[in-house]
Amino acid sequence: MTHNTPLSPRSPHRIADGARRVLTHAQLRARGVSAAEAGERCRPGGPWQQLLPGVVLLHPGPPTGDERLHAVLLYAARERTGSVPAQPGADRPPASPAGEAMITGLAALALHGFASAPPPASLEVLDVLVPRLRRLRSTGCARVVRTSSLPAPEQVTGVPVAPVARALADAVARLEDAVAVRRLLTEAVRGGHCEPAAAVRELTAAKLLNRPHVVDAVDSLLAEGRALAERRLYRMVRDHGLPEPCWNVDLRLPGGPRLGGLDAYWPEQAVAVELDTRAPRPGRRPEDEAEWSEYARRREHLERLGVTVVHITPRKLRDLAEQQAAVVRTALMAAADRDPAAYVVVLPR
Template sequence: MTHNTPLSPRPLRHLSHVHRRVLTTAQLRSHGVSANEIAEQSRPGGPWQQLLPGVILLHPGPATSEERLHGALLFAARESTPGVPAQPTPDSPHRSVYPEAMITGLAALTLHGFSSTPPLLSLDHVDVLVPRLRRLRSTSYVRVIRTSALPAPEPVTGLPVAPVPRALADAVAELADAAAVRRLLTEAVRGRHCEPAAVVRELTQAKLLSRPHVVDAVDSLVAEGRALAEDRLYRMVHEYGLPDPVWNVDLRLPGGPHLGGLDAYWPDHAVGVELDTRAPHQGHRQDEDAQWSEYARKREHLERLGITVVHITPQKLRDSMEQQAAVVRTALMAAGDRDPAAYVVVLPR
């Protein structure tokens, strides 16, 4: 046997095509390797080693970060039916290779490209998300996290990875460092990995908003999300050639009550834009509903005065800016066909 190959030259030569040198004992047996041979190859000092219970590393050296991740998924995945490919290939999607398992937590965030998370090899453990009813215990470097509803995984470098909001919630659940939590949430928004509202929903479902350091970080997150949405609104106006509005204003009736604030307003057209950056801070649906009711009351009041209010969410600005610009342009063009609006006082907000 040559020293630069980790595989036995006996009946195991047909395993030389295996791309990742991590297989379960069941997969090895499907390749014709007996249980005795697996035990022999994996003995101390042998050419293989047991990476995790039922998971074999087909070389004697330390596992790479990729091998650790694939090993964790093989350990946590529901046992495949016969005939399912043992390794990912272009014709074999990851979901069939690692059924009911995906990487989450800090490892998932690192895979998503976060810079504030540790390198994969420096992580003490890899979090793997599985269905709640799976009979599986954390072991070695694998920490099992259960959920009643698995999200749809996102493929990253051939691995099934939890979406950023879910991975953030699983990471934050284990962090007591307020600065670390704030860095993660801030990077999620600044790096445009996800919208603040999606993160807050996951933190709410995970019952993490009872922790003061998480609530403080969420407040910063929502402020960060609003600033980013305002920047996108500014870019939309200029990139799509809309007339310049007045920005961030309060409207009042002359000598009368305050009518509400708008993020952009075109006085000559009586058209305004309001960003909906609602997020349930304390996890109470009624709070969100009350905030929405306030939006609706303000909009109805302004429209009774002849002022058109275009309601835009940050996600729509991110995903369909051109479409939102068309909606605003249509409202501006329609202004000439409406009765003149009531006179209002426009004040900086």
Template sequence: MTHNTPLSPRPLHHLSDIHRRVLTAAQLRKHGVPAAELTERCRPGGPWRQLLPGVVLLRSGPPTSEERLHATLLYAARVPGTGVPPQPSPEGPHGPVYAEAMITGLAALTLHGFASAPPLPALDRIDVLVPRARRLRSTDAVRIVRTPVMPAPQQVTGLPVAPVPRAVADAVADLAEAREVRPLLSEAVRAGHCEPTAVVRELHQARLLGRPHVVDAVDSLLAEGRALAEDRLYRMVRENGLPDPVWNVDLRLPGGPHLGGLDAYWPDEAVAVELDTRAARQDEDALWSEYARKREHLERLGITVVHISPRKLRESLEQQAAVVRTALTASGDRPPAAHVLVLPR
């Protein structure tokens, strides 16, 4: 039998080309290929090639990047309760659903379109995320990454891919220098994939914030994230016709205590805006308590405080401007605020 002989008794016409070319040994058995024939075909110089344990490329020669990605998912995925990889069905024209597995790390970032991630052919190994309880071993071509809670995958080119914050954390775990880490973190934020706090939260959960080169990169990320948020705040005021506030000020009671810093303040209306840029590497409960205490203190003095997150500024700039405009308009209906000193921060 030549390698072009149809795999009977179950035809493969319902599969896409990529799913014809990369199959598991279990799938091939269902198509009538016995173990001995499979072994013979995968010998050096044979028409097929074993890419991973139990995963076969139905042609000779090196695999394409797409074939490597599908092989990785076939190796790691399974149908819940069966312990075997998912089988394509005639009702699924777009190929199988890869249960309990998704591409992560640098390969995922490349699929998400990161310019700072290497192209797929340059990656020696592809990272794949699976539940912690799965019994799988890493190979020379695949690194198994385990997690107690699987995130919801994003579909990229028809493949399940880890969300950017998780993919960044898994990539960083395998990098040893800040110069490799910093561009990935920066692009995640600058390209609008996610907020800095989402990345820092994943790094914190992965216990990577104890590594000095990661801490250095995170410091740069948070500074850059705040600068971007401040730029959007300036745009919000300028593009939506809000009156100019005083920017980046500290408030203090005359002869009394410091009341805290604010990103924008309208003294005549006693309205303040504060950017919520809490980072997950800090105690979020303690930070929120500090935010709440400051807000309550200022509002007892008659100052309205509007908290805005960087994400809201990025996703709904006009809506946040409307919130601030409402607060400014309502100032005439409130009792006069206490006199406070407004100092540059």
């Protein structure tokens, strides 16, 4: 019998011997197993069990973590015609329905490598993200999360998984434990999984910033993100052979007001680097608008005084450090061709 020949109802063990131990009723029918026989084998004490509506586990014992993940994806895709997601661990990407169903929440974070997220096998339910108009309900170990804007899934060991920022928002939406929320957000940044601004955008879109324990965790997230960006800035200067600047300084006019703080400053060339770690939040409060206006005013003032300010985002430091080092180097070299800057006092910040 060739690989593509359907199995007869008399040889169901040949299915269980294959790589997939979780199949839909449609897949079983394609292999020659009738609905009646599948139902008989899923009776209490039988060799199979129905894990989710329309999804059968081809052994009587507890499902493994991979089997539960696969079952949830099969359940979410079962209303589509023909194709179904790939088995977790498979080399090929999932078929088209997996583009409309992906694991999210805590299970997705665990697959992304979060140590603070419990393994999928230990979770009572697994969150699956689907388009808002899908006619699908939460049941058993599958909890349906709907969205009007489905992100492109990322493949993790063959499983379609929501991007980290989206998975974070879906996980935080279910958590009331402030410590757990803070731990997840901190690991997202410290582990290099996600930029703070991306996480804040998803949390804002999910309307989670009206929860005090989430707001407190976001404040810690932004502080963590800034500390990480500062370390990347130090490494950029040293790895790319830039002159050593004065780090973390305040500038003042002699006998005058404070001009603002800078992350790095080269006094002889009057070149400064400022990390732009602001996290845009839709629907900003009036005090947020005031902060942004002050940021722009301070930058313009320094430029009028002849100080060249190079603004670098954490993402560019992470992904384009060599390019950003070249920008700073160009500004330093161009200093000789500019008019001298106004005299300013440099103080530690």
